[in-house]
Amino acid sequence: MHRHSAWALAAVVAACGPGGKAKPTGPVDRPPPVDKPTELQAIPSHIETTTDAPMSDNTPAARSPILDVMVGENKRWMDALGKQPDPAYYLAYQIAEQRVVTLDAEGGALIGDGDDTDRILDVEIRVGSPELDNTRAISGDDSELNAPLRRRSIVPFGTDGPAIANHLWLETDRRYREAKLALAYVRQDQRTLGKRAAQPDFSAAPPEVYIGPPAKLTFDKESWIRRLKRCSERALRGHATRGSCGIIFQENTVWFVNSEGTQLQMSWTSTQLAVSVGVKADDGEGLSRLEQAFGRTPEDLPDDPGVDKMIDLVTADLDALHEAPLAEPYVGPAILEGRAAGVFFHEVFGHRIEGHRQKDETSGQTFASQVGKSIMPAWLSVFDDPTITTLNGMQLNGFYRFDDEGVRAQHTSLVEHGKLIGFLMGRNPIAAGPISNGHGRKQAGFDPVARQGNLIVTSEKTVERADLEKMLLEEIKKQGKPYGMVFTDISGGFTNTSAFAPQAFKVNPVMAYRLYPSGKRELVRGIDIGGTPLVALQSIRAASREVETFNGVCGAESGWVPVSATAPSLLLGQLEIEKSFIPADRPPVLDPPSIRQGGAP
């Protein structure tokens, strides 16, 4: 009997939207291969980073009185709860204030204009002891009845003490009542288990005090509306029946207080520009191309010429996709180009290296027993570092100072010389990760779990990008394949970590090419990349010198968080290609009234 519904367990990355620099891709014929085998050279991947230490810009004078209200209410509760028969040993408050500005244009018209500000309160309370508390998963809890109910998140704007304190009190009362009840079920469950997990439920962390200066979002709205209208009008060309351009600007401030003494105030802005086009292929498959750019401020986003380049790229790709044939299932050598390789690592490796999954009885625990073992070629290493702000001059989306459990962001080595050495850890400990390394992350309104920040794959041995393709041609010949595959863009995907299903991943390539022994490239569509992670990682044959970065947002059980993934282009000896699901098409009975020609303007 399945213990959990699939949706609750799969670490799903529903839409890790790509971003970053625009680069020309297309069906370019290459010269035929040469016979001399190509070998990796001892030249590492080119990576230059800048970082921002968590405590930089600490500005105690900017401290908001909200923090004092949170500290006061937290102490008042902990003083009382410590004396209860079921004592609480940990209480954390997080208030997240978020202004989200959205502007969307399609076909030259403004279709969306939003500017909303919300304040969300999250209360985390732990009853029992770190060794066994209310958060311990219980067996047979298919409907997750023992999980906390997250629905109340109201907290007033402003800094008024009595108003904010009252709402902290309300939610703490509800959460304590809920946690106490959950712990009773946990204890009962533990008494019935033949084998009990040895790992505790929570790890301690040192208190941190950091006050970041307030960030302010400023932008010229009318100018951006004009730009987006222009952009979406220009994007509606070629085969595209939808041309959309949009921005999401955010101003975030988070206040965090816990009963260990941590007091954090962090404030930042973020910006995102998306250019998207779409059309239906003649066989009904929905085709789309999306390019995104991310930044800290609106000024970081591309100017009009830069936007034009994004439009050129997506419309050219879409037109090519519209003419491209459907691909067939295939197993053979393939190249994952830069950003595609980043997404591949994010899905295939990154989600499985999140510490809590090594502990969850319902999880496949792919890497739990692999510590110290070789899981990929010895010349590859992987780390995650949320303190990196730029890589090779590009801003990284996964930067943060402290995670959502009040722990300082840290560089975390995951794979060194091909051997697994660590996991991304929040405060849910495992044997190989007894303490947090600052990766407990969440979207406001969710419970934190270990998540990726800036995942970076480095290679000590590399080849030039052109040589990687030569190696692919050699591999095609060696394996006797009619062609190899080259993937230049992947839109996202998901990886199943549930023990009740195969430990498989599936990623969705947008731009996929067949590379024939003659050097000819042919764009194809209608496929997914599938497989199992251990096999896929061990089939990596070579890496390029240049790396590329995928910036996006990633969704999983703790909500959506900004991430980046950086990797060199990779040659894999074996990659499995599956047909993707193309839903039955029901094209409109009548021809369209008009799209661009004739009819109404």
Next chain:
Amino acid sequence: MKFALTAALVAATATATVAHAKPAAAPPTAPDSTAVTPEIVDAIAEEMDRAMARLQLSDAPKPFHISYKITEVQVNDAVASLGFITNYKDRHFVNIECRVRVKFDGVDNGNFVVPGAAELDGSAGMNLPLEATPRIAARSAWLVTDAAYKEALIQLRAKLDARAAGGGAAGPTAWGTEPPIVSEDQVKVPALEDLDAIKARAEKLSALFRGQAHIRDSRVAITSYLERRWYLSSEGTSDQDTRRASGIIMSVVGQAVDGQELATYFARYGTTAADLPTDAALETEAKKLSGDLQALISAPNVDAYSGPVLFEGKAATDIVRYALAPNLGGTPLPLGLAPAEAKLFGGAFTDKLGLKVVAPMLTIVDDPTARTVTPAGSKTPVAVIGGYQIDDEGVAAQRVEVVKDGILKSLLTARTVTKDGERSNGHARRTTRGGAFHGTATNLIVTGKGGLAGPALEKRLIAEARSAGLRYGLVVQQLDDSAITAETELARRELIQLVVNANPALPPPALIAYRVGLDGKRTLVRGLQLGEIPIKAWKDVVAVGKTATVSNFLAATESYFEHKIDGVDEGFVPSSGIESSVTSPDLLFRELDIVPSQLGLRALPVVPPPTAK
């Protein structure tokens, strides 16, 4: 002991007069829509004509009726707690909805619930941009028409199959024809209240609840709502209408000495903010809410009871809203509706025309043309928000005398009727499974003969209790409105308990109720849940009050338990729902069942509220 009615009740005689003019002090008029221009409407009309002429799949019927409703909504709302905003929104969007009807062998697709696919109802909708061009509008109309047509064909096929399998499964249902209504003029409507002013008022009023330790939670929500509608149909209708409402809600939550959650609220809606109480009056209401909550904390639980129940003030309008109004619709039950859903559907009077359905003292009128109701004996008209010019099917609004002296004269109808030749009387407002609009109350006005003044009505209650051998009677002053109080503090397992114990057939729990002893002494009680109210109980209304209450509300489409389970989104501003009003005198029922309720029982807090320090 004489008991005063709440200050919010509108003193009135049991009869009421209605006015169709706007209130004298009209606020500024909103500018014409810039989102839906005549060019946009023309583009959609062209697409409708093209579809009527050419839209047809091979071997399938073509549409015989296509209609569009284009809706532009603007809402400013804000919520505040303890003097500070917790949520605010200024929303503005446009939606286009298309309905397509097809028929074969005299049977059309309407009012049928497709087994396992109730969403296939011959309608489709999508958002239109705020700056739509005619090209975008035509394209949107093309897509929604195509989708609605395909749904209509599936719905028709399923309906024909049901007929073939079950004989009479298609039942008596028909589609009434109506003359087209054409108007080019934009309907003028008062402008929205300014969001900043709304926010400031919400903060000011919510501060009234500060520093009161017995109030666990409190909030003030203010909304200003404007909806413009354009109707187009293949019969030639091309018309416009508007909805406009402003409202204010104050709610407080507490906890009884045994841990039971307590709540009470004050709600007022009008056409604009000018129809709402002044700040001074609201301050009085806030004090009353606080006082009621304080009294409820130590109030005893009600016991199981069968006997006379007097609904006073707003509770009288509440019981009409929940237990009578759903039965006044004349639209036939959607075919294929599950029995459990059919039970909740209402429509209990559909076969009782000409028969006595309620007590002879009662007369019931529904008047969507009314803009105000001035109860006889009062010189103050009260704005009612349930009015419109044309209903959701493009039919002109009509005043309907539903019940005259207890006898059912007419039902509230839409274009889905029981047999050919029947006509809509312009009450299409609510859709249910199967997609058909159903005849629904708008501005419902209940009047009664021989109304008694408050003390006399209470004496009658006592007399009824005495004759039934009881030691007391019950008075209800307020029923719960889950769209207002749904933001409960449930933990997950408590929520599961709520779901398990839910009986959707019951009216909402009473929030304010009293036992009235044979000596006239009133005792506040809590935990009062009305049992199922059989429709025949309305024949046993034994007395009515001399005063009447006008209550405006937004009738939510979600059920009481759906609200409780899902909570209220967007920071708890009831701005959605069907604008409605009920006017009713106090109502005394001879015998109703009461069951004690422990809903919301939970442990008392370990830590007192911050205000208790």
